[in-house]
Amino acid sequence: MIALFGIQATFAHAQSDVDLGTEEGRIGYSIGVNIGQTLLAQGIVEGLDLDAFVSGMLDSLNSETKLSEEDMFAAIQIFQERMAAEAEAALTGNLAKSEEFLQMNAGRDDVISLDSGLQYIVLSSGREDGVSPTTSDSVLAHYHGTLIDGTVFDSSVERGEPVEFGVTQVISGWTEALQLMKVGDKWRLFLPPELAYGEQSPTSSIPPNSALIFEVELLEVR
Known part of the structure; x- marks a missing residue:
């Protein structure tokens, strides 16, 4: 800003x-x-x-420059090296913060932790005989995504419109969680970077190596 x-x-x-x-x-x-x-x-x-x-x-x-091509190349190279160093430091720092958060979060009584690294809390449940999606299904869901500091980066809830997508067309943490949910369930997911976007974030609003938190409500299986 x-x-x-x-x-x-x-x-x-x-x-x-x-x-x-x-x-x-x-x-x-x-x-x-x-x-x-x-x-x-x-x-x-x-x-x-x-x-x-x-x-x-x-x-x-205006087709004029105050520096030679050699000087500009050297300056840009210095800038690129600085950017690379800062990016590497951010990767390391973000990963450490994510791991610390998830380790503390796993100790909560209401958090369920799976071997994959996925953590979740059941906020509300649908019918016991409700349908669970498979990898060949599409689903309709509401979601609210935040960073571990609470910053909202995406939310169908705030837009007021649920989203339809294929179970395998999303990040792996979602694919795993959706197959465990039943229609009507609302869970809070805690995803380690490797189950989210890892080092390759699709947007500047999600720093690389970020653990992500999603509230997901499974509305329909299609």
């Missing part, structure tokens, strides 16, 4: 001259938003000298 405010301040003057009432204005603005979102998603903006970044972008658009 701090980085975003920095970008806004840097472009404050330019924004005052933008006319979004024209087609060209909307196109240019939309391309700018797309570039900004890409940089934010890749974690590139944090720690970046925004004044130098804007200067470099404008120079590039």
Whole structure:
């Protein structure tokens, strides 16, 4: 968020001259938003000298640069090495936090722990003779996903619309849990990174090597 405010301040003057009432204005603005979102998603903006970044972008658009190709290559290489080191540190740190959380969570009386690493709490149960899905089924479910600190990253509950998906079309922790549930069951799942997204997170809202918590309500088997 701090980085975003920095970008806004840097472009404050330019924004005052933008006319979004024209087609060209909307196109240019939309391309700018797309570039900004890409940089934010890749974690590139944090720690970046925004004044130098804007200067470099404008120079590039004007086909002129203040640094040689060799100097720019060296600078980018340093930046990439720094990013790689930070990413590795984040992987290690997140994994340690996830393992610590799950170890403590496993000691709770209401938590059921399986050999796979899956942990869950039964919040409410459907009928005893209810149907359990198999790997060939699709299901309709409501879910609410958070990080271990409570940050919400995705929620069909908040959107007010349940989701249909194949039992094998989701992360492995879900695939395992769904086959144990019956229609009408509502469970809270605690997934270690290896049963969630591991090191390859699909979104910046889920740090790599994160343990995830889901409240899942199985509504239908289809």
